[in-house]
Amino acid sequence: MRAAKKKDKEQEKTKGSHQNTKRSILTTKIINIIYKDGLKTIAELCEDTHNSIPSITQIMNEQTEAGIVKSFGIGESKGGRKPVLFGLNKNAGYVVSIEVSRKYTHIAIFNLHNEQLGQTHEIKQGLENTEDIFKVLKDECNTHITNQNIDNNLILGYGITVPGLIDIKKGMSLSYLQFGNQPIEKSFRELFNKPVFIEHDTRAMAWGEAWFGLAKNKENVLFINIGSGIGLGIIINGQLYHGNSGLCGEFGHIQMNPEGELCYCGKIGCLETIASGAAMVKKSQEKIRNGKSTILKKVVNNNIEAITLKNIIDAANNGDLFAIELIEEAGEYLAKAMSILIHLFNPEAIIIGGEISDAGNLITDPIQQKLNKYAMQRLKQDTTILLSELKEKAGLMGTLPIVVSNTIGAIE
Template sequence: MTFFEELNDENISGVAFKNIHLKKNIISLLCNNGNSTIAELCKELNLSTPKVTNLVAELVNDGLVEDLGKLDSTGGRKPNIYGMISNSVFFIGVDVKYTHLNIGLADLQKNLVNISENVPYQLNNSQESLIELCNAIKKFIKTTGVGKDKILGIGINLSGRINYSTGYSYSFFHFNEEPLTKFLESELGVKAFLENDSRAMAYGEFNAGVVRDERNVLFLNMDYGLGMGIMINSHLYYGKSGFAGEFGHIPLFNNEIICKCGKKGCLETEASGQALLRLFKEKVAQGSSTSLITQQKLKIDDIILDDIIKAVQYDDVLAIELIAQIGEKLGRGIALLINIFNPELVILGGSLAATGEYIRLPILSAINKYSLSLVSSDTQLKFSKLGEKAGVIGACLLVRNRLLNLY
């Protein structure tokens, strides 16, 4: 049985189970520490030379590890050095948005080798939408030219309540008693993992984006809704039930707007992409002028969030005024987070981040107004560096790390 077969065998036990765990440790050391000799691996793992030699030989036979030849040394018998083969296995990350998909393929050394952005897709809580998602993933796999036997896992990001440890989604596609991951695995033929989209974006940004030496970071996903990924001491924070980070559902306002969660007064009802879209259409219906109507000749009902974001970038007065209002309210919510978490860094991500300083300045103003100065003075505010790629990269890394213990 190969390493890949052992990895997906849920009935494996005894010596075989112990060996697969040790192989994961070897892979982890080679990925994190670089190329190593048998002696170096023995020291790190506290195992005998014959044991490590046999395990490495099996990984070489399975095409995961390669013998890089003799190590240069000053005298004595030169030891062989071993390293990982980057293209031996791959991981797929799928970031599901409301109107499109971003799908990427990463190798063992965390390189994003293939990505398809803005794949047309409409997220609905229906069986048809779920099947469409599966078909889009299958199509992407075909375009990569990589065989399924080389794809160790697929990570899929969805908004809302996700319990990654059990594989259940409670906001989308919760149709059956079995976990959603089981359905996805049967459809795709590859081991599947679920993650909340904001947490995956936070993880991607933390590992490959704007984060440098910071260990305590909040990532805000300012999109159609509002989400948050929390990194504490360089680890994702999930909370007791796995649902931590519901930033958009802080009851910050005394209004009668029913949130999608069923409650009233949520931050998301007045400071999100959906709130921006609602306010924009209300203002236009009341007679406010916008280039989307006067120049682009769009009808009110046809305007979508992306149209308003682009209008901000082209200096549309109405769009700029409303994004400033959204930013001020967001800033109040962020001030609350800063007072509670005292983070080193707050990252602004998601589609609304594309409005740049038009949203950042009112956010900063509100933070200065509502947060404790001694706390907020130690908090940086930055935009996401990865943008639309954050969720894809995060999904790939989380699958890679969870399957191979690469933390």
């Protein structure tokens, strides 16, 4: 008898915890739906999650009381009483997004409506600096958080993007900040004492486009990041593709010229040695030394070593023929490499982003033109070539859904 009672109690307990788990899964689902889609009525949430009005109402009441959800007025009536619209309380939590590049770092804070608070904070230090970067980042983030008048307790987590080879399963960078065997994600968690999620810089940009940019509501999209290097972000069936060990997207290191230059990756004639920002800068310097006339020389006060990709893009936008031709040539090689991607992936769109997006048509026109030469017409006509509109915000915004879905959107 006693044993049976005990068994009953245990069963009840299991049933109770099972119901709790079920409810917390549903809560997570609802938070993620309203984070992604914005305002929703209870009836819409019932439809989206295939649940009953009482269970959704109960969750919304709990979350409203906790200050995570709030009502945003009255929606359209579909017959009967006008329903209340629910959305996330934008000040219930904040995400700190950090983009660490080789030479600089960007820090930005966003609320739960993905609105940026203040301006992006730029630090002229990056991965080329040694272990100091950890202390610098901590100090700069704290200053930025204080400047935005945010209570540190409301920081949900940090999203950090890093270039190079990243194994996100292990939270490791295989290219930078390797101090011993500790994954950098763990080092950053210890540093900030908050949840931290790392992602590859280009993949974060692609994810930013998928949530907030030109890839929104598209299923199969490629994103090419052209800055000093060349990276590829792949969205397949609406999901960010990471590859078997998280190392996919090394588009810049496919061989374009077997007789070409040695790349920093150790291989010969990679796309990066021909069509990246670094390659354009190097080519401009060589040609200017050989007497080519361009306004670039004046822009850098004859200090040819100081030329940057930005200088080239600005000069091209100001009509400098030499700079226009440099970008055009890069675009032609990119088209050749992109035709391989089109043939392999049959994407709906390829978004050109990163620093080169400031060149506008000067980069997309030569790409479009040469794709006619290299890509099969039937495949090419199904792929739209687009220029990123999020530009430098793409990577910083790409970490937001990752942090939100793994913190406030992962309620226990």
